[in-house]
Amino acid sequence: MHTDPAAKEGASGPVAVQADRGGADLVPTLLDGLRGINPALVLLFGAQGQQLADLDAALRDHLPPDCVITGCSSAGEIGPQGYSSDSVVAIGFPATQFRARAMVLPDISALPVSDWLAGLRHMHRAFRPDPRRNLFGLLLVDGLSGQEDALVATLDAALPSLPVIGGSAGDGLDFERTSLLAQSRVMSNVAVFMLVETDLDISEVTFAHFSPTPIRAVVxxxxxxxxxxxxxxxxxxxxxxxxxxxxxxxRLTPSEFARHPLLLRMGRRHHVRAISAVTEDDGLSLLSAIDIGTVLTLGRAEDMTQGFSDALDALPRPPLMVLAFDCILRRLALERAGLTDCMSAMYRRYRIAGFNTYGEQHCGMHVNQTFVGLAFMAPEAGDSDAA
Structure with missing residues (x-):
């Protein structure tokens, strides 16, 4: 079993625990790390299909009845020891510091935007946020749906002042099927949205290790x-x-796609339009939206470690944990560069936990080849306690 050092040290905040996906002691290991914190929310990353359903059923027998349990399949996991594969990572958010509610956004392929808008606004009104605490949204979405761009735009329209981050569920490097868990059901072609409230301080952390070259192309x-x-x-x-x-x-492989990303300029920033595969007709399948007439710029990979460390060191206080949505293409680029162990050491240092995605969501956008995280920090000394 691997457990977040914060739990061992008795620190407050979310706790991550990890176990081998196929291990006989999977459920006891996860429960051993979760029961002591009385979680209001548990996120499960790494399990697929029926295993997600079995985990949900087993955990519910031993966790508080009102605990929200959600999760998804992944393209890799980030646990207390850093990068891993063939594992399940569970992240528990203590009820003493968190309150959560989840809803399913169904039928992504049909884009029922009006229904989504109505449901999200109703959920927000019913949640009755406490203005003295921090409120944020978490989004898990079928990474093969191809509709993340429309979904995050809908969320931004429904809840414009709410910080929302998330990740697209993965399937290793197979790109065949993904699974999402909510309300004790395992589903595909859906998204799961969570409203979460906490008395901890929060701060978004984003990092992309690429820069544009002068080389451009028109779709x-x-x-x-x-x-x-x-x-x-x-x-x-x-x-x-x-x-x-x-x-x-x-030589067009996922590793090369990661080294030579296609970038789309939006405002003053460039965002990756990641390539997932070459098609039979010599086309390119992407993980983000694309239109005819779009001008794309060829990117190049930059330093993946120093800039990342700088971004985390810029936080006002050391994080109790950073919930992470980290693109699988970033991980592939790190593996190719021989930097996986180095990055895993950073993840341990900054208490980062989450999963490798098929895409990331933040600031009302769907992006690729980016690290998107939410840091949880103890309130600044002198802040009044939330009621």
């Missing part, structure tokens, strides 16, 4: 509803991308 043919580029610069998209990146077409 001259695409299937936007499938997030697929057919042509770049009026050439087969995969072949033109390989040429621009200086690669042989037979």
């Amino acid at each position: 001259t043919a695409a299937i936007p509803e499938k997030r697929r580029i057919l042509e770049l610069n009026a050439e087969p998209a995969a072949l033109e991308y390989a040429r621009l990146a200086g690669l042989s077409p037979d």
